[in-house]
Amino acid sequence: MEQEYALKQELNLLDPKGLRLFIDEFEDLTLDMKDRGTFKPVTAMRAFPITDRDRFIILKDQEGQEIGIVRDASDLDPKSRAALIAELERVYFMPKITFVHNIEEQFHIPKWEVETDRGPRVFEIRSGRHNQDLRSLGSGRILIRDADGNQYEIPDYRKLDPVSQTLIESQI
């Protein structure tokens, strides 16, 4: 009998000890591996951008071929981790909404005036797409995609002030 097929073999995990990530003078993410040499520029993608941001990070080379998976960013050495997280934060720009001033709905186009951790912002959500563009993920977490494709997050709307809560509740 052959050994039972292990699904885990499919994973192309990278050894966190055998790699170094840094941002070079071109502001490109560069990957140095003990056994496979240098890749640059490297694209980093989150496999679970919503549920688990710092785990299962896929690294791809210039041609879009997968180099491998970093299972957990916290296994990396601090410098590599900082470089990786910085790159990811830049790619996945998603401000957190901290306060909602007003949500004015006209013709089914809700216009949000909010404060985020990146400063004030006004945006509109496309009409009739509440399900796709205003995703309620349970335990109060909400992801918003505005009409132009910008994304925002509310980590837990129930922890916001009452004014914001009431406004948000009218939308979900």
Place this chain on the structure above:
Amino acid sequence: MNTETEEATPEASLQEEVPEEVRAGLNLAPDEEVRVSLSTDIKLDGHYGPAWVLATDRRLLAFSPDGEGPPDIVQVPLSEIAEVEVRNLLGSGALKVRTAREGATIALFSKSLLPKFSKVPDQIEALVRQARPAGEEVVKRTVGGAKTAQKRCKQCGRPIRDWLGVCQACLDKRKLFARLMSYALPYWGLIATSLALLLTATFIGLTPPLLMRSLIDDVLAPAGGRVQTVPSAQSLRNETLPARDGGERVPLSRGRGGASKLSILVTLLLLVNVSRNALGAFRSYIMSRVGQRITFDLRRQVYQHLHCLSLSFYNERETGRIMSSITQDVSRLQDFISEGLQEVIRNTLTILIICIILFSINASLAALVLLPTPFLVWATSHFSKRLHDIYHGLWRRWAGLSALLADVIPGVRVVKAFAQEKREVNRFEGTSQALLTGELRVARIRSVFAPLMTFLTSIGGLLIWWVGGLKVIGGTLTLGDFVAFTGYMWQFYGPVEALCQLNNRFQHAATSAERVFEVLDTQPDVADRPEAIPLPRIRGQVEFRGVTFGYEPGKPVLKDLSFVVEPGEMIGLAGHSGAGKSTLINLICRFYEVSEGAILIDGHDIRDVTLKSLRDQIGVVLQEPFLFNGTVAENIAYGKPEASMDEIVAAAKAANAHDFILNFPDGYDTFVGERGARVSGGERQRISIARAILRNPRILILDEATASVDTQTESQIQEALERLIKGRTTFAIAHRLSTLKNAHRLLIIDKGELAEIGTHDELIAKDGIYANLCRLQTELSRLKVW
């Protein structure tokens, strides 16, 4: 496509006004010319706020304020720029510049500005070209990803739905109202009748308090009631002084005259009641009739329009939501169209008349009646606004619930196969719970609202009782006046409340109206051109001329396809999944319009012919054939309802369906059930082939027609298909390449491009993608045999 609203942002100039402090901060040389100046909405530190990118005739500059500290300034001499890149990131965009030695991000911007910034690399390249001596290598330019294609209204900049041609906000509200009323127009006769009835009933309804007054003052009080309240001294005076209201009549109404007057008044009151209710009943029947007719018209119109709309409309929306638009929104409108306007007229009129009567009876008391009115108005509008907001959310939750049902019920087999019933029940419960919370909130507000209203009005009532009572005791007001007064007072508050709520009712109807009109106003992407001609009976030559197409602008699925298929030729389409095979077929059927290039059938551009004449000559057999709830015969004849029995049976025989159909006890009259659930996959497939044969199309499309059946059934279907193919231009998609063995030529599509075209032998000789696919499949089949 509507060109007016096509572009995401209005054509933005690449030279924006630069604030003085930015100019000052950048230390521009006096003779330095600013060629490009763009503002961004994200600063280089990742916070929202204005920052600037400037290109002069010698430098590329970035200016980004950084809180209290000095601004971030990046500058790159034009002569050193080697590469300019617009990065389309997942939540924003970035402009990156490289020189030979280093690289830097010079601007961050939100996706809203992507269209503007995607033009920057070209601009900078042009500037560099001017600055550098000729002959040197030019700048490498890359623009990552597609432009955002969100349509925005040209007038107000609001986002518009992809499939919607008009901006809802720029539609006039009055127009909306007028448009709603236009649905009532055909029934104007009935509506006028009902309005007349309504007004009559309202006037009649206002008389009882007056009759009551006369009853009390003229009949009851003189008979004894007044003796206690009016001292005899006053009645003595009455004989000498000019009569005050009713005083003169006092002596007249004593004795037998009183009884006859009583009978007259009571009869009158009875008549009023009878006529009022009779009129009301008659009117309510007329209005329901009108209302139902309007709903019927509107529903039919919406459904009819839904069928005109292109597939892209359906891809954008959930089925449950489309259904709720047809059913709920339309019925909600009915109420407003038929009753809304009449309510306004009735209530305003009632309030006016009552005011006049009240003030003519006693001005100071009338003022008292008006006293709680402002509170009433405030409370009603406040509460109904809140209720409206909650209802809005509630509506959304209801829609969510139906969307959930529409999603899960058809997928019940998967649920059962993976034993996830419990999970689905929980999911439903979650949605249902949200609904419950909302409903409870409505209930809470309502339970406060109603008693509060009663309280407010009863305060008015108490005031009247107190002040009016004093007046009656003091003799300045007759008991009859007083009773009439209280009677009118109660009739007064109702219409006031109703008018306050009317605004909300209007809002409510407007919301529904918008939703319905939104569907009605959606222009199909694919529609007959005004000059479209019917396509004559074709031979079946199909030509693709430089066809490019993408479901979303900027993301082409097919790129520059050009080929000619001769009449009667069978073309096998092969390629990896997602290569664009099905898209190609969608384009031949003209489910979507090509983005560039043209598709010609017998030399006719398919955009110049009518859709019906085109699709009449195309037969489609899909991988998952869809049968409608009906009999086998009806399903076979779906594309040709006038087909005779001979034709139906012949088609079934040609499709190798005849034998199994006869095995059903009901034969051709067998009901196939919803979506054909009562017949097997292979049987469904053969019924759908019969359907295609019956139409006798010139062009035949087989989309994985044998993918989901067993080998034996496949050979039967294959045989049927061979009969069907003869003499027709055929496009067949198949993953099992053996199915394509009869194909005259094979068309291999790879990543949206035409990779290979030729006969089986040619392609094998070429040893390309097709040869590779073949090898793989032979290996696979060898495995199967073994």
